[in-house]
Amino acid sequence: MIKTTVESWSIVHIHDELSPFKILWAIVEHDDRDEYKKGDYVCSSRILYIEDDHVRTHTGSLYELLDEGSEYVASYEQLLLLIDGFSPQEICK
Numbered sequence: 001m002i003k004t005t006v007e008s009w010s011i012v013h014i015h016d017e018l019s020p021f022k023i024l025w026a027i028v029e030h031d032d033r034d035e036y037k038k039g040d041y042v043c044s045s046r047i048l049y050i051e052d053d054h055v056r057t058h059t060g061s062l063y064e065l066l067d068e069g070s071e072y073v074a075s076y077e078q079l080l081l082l083i084d085g086f087s088p089q090e091i092c093k
Contacts, residue, residue: 003054003062005030006042009069010088011050016076022047023079024055024063025088043082 006026014021024044028036036042046058055063072092074082081091 001062002032003064004028004032004036004042005064005066007066009063009065011047011055011069011071012079012082012088012092013071013073014076014079015073023082024057025082026063026065026069029066041085041087043085 005028006024007029009024009026012023012025014023024042024047026042028038028040028042030038042063044055044057044059044061044063048056048058050056053065055065057063070088072088074088074092078091082088
């Protein structure tokens with residue numbers, strides 16, 4: 001199973017009026033596809049499900065979560081900052 005292993009992760013609840021959703025924001029530890037390097041950040045597409053320590057997204061990506069994570073709530077405008085590389089800790093207070 002091809003996956004990306006991540007640390008320092010956060011589940012971010014995006015409050016969109018039409019359809020709220022969740023995304024994963026994390027730091028890459030290892031990527032089986034070599035799309036990311038260790039230390040890169042990743043801001044996922046919509047989360048389909050979270051099972052144990054794995055997250056599956058709308059685009060089919062599978063992430064393995066290391067250690068403990070955190071949860072944040074963000075607006076759609078803040079999501080754009082997350083995509084650009086800002087961490088949830090920086091913008092979701």
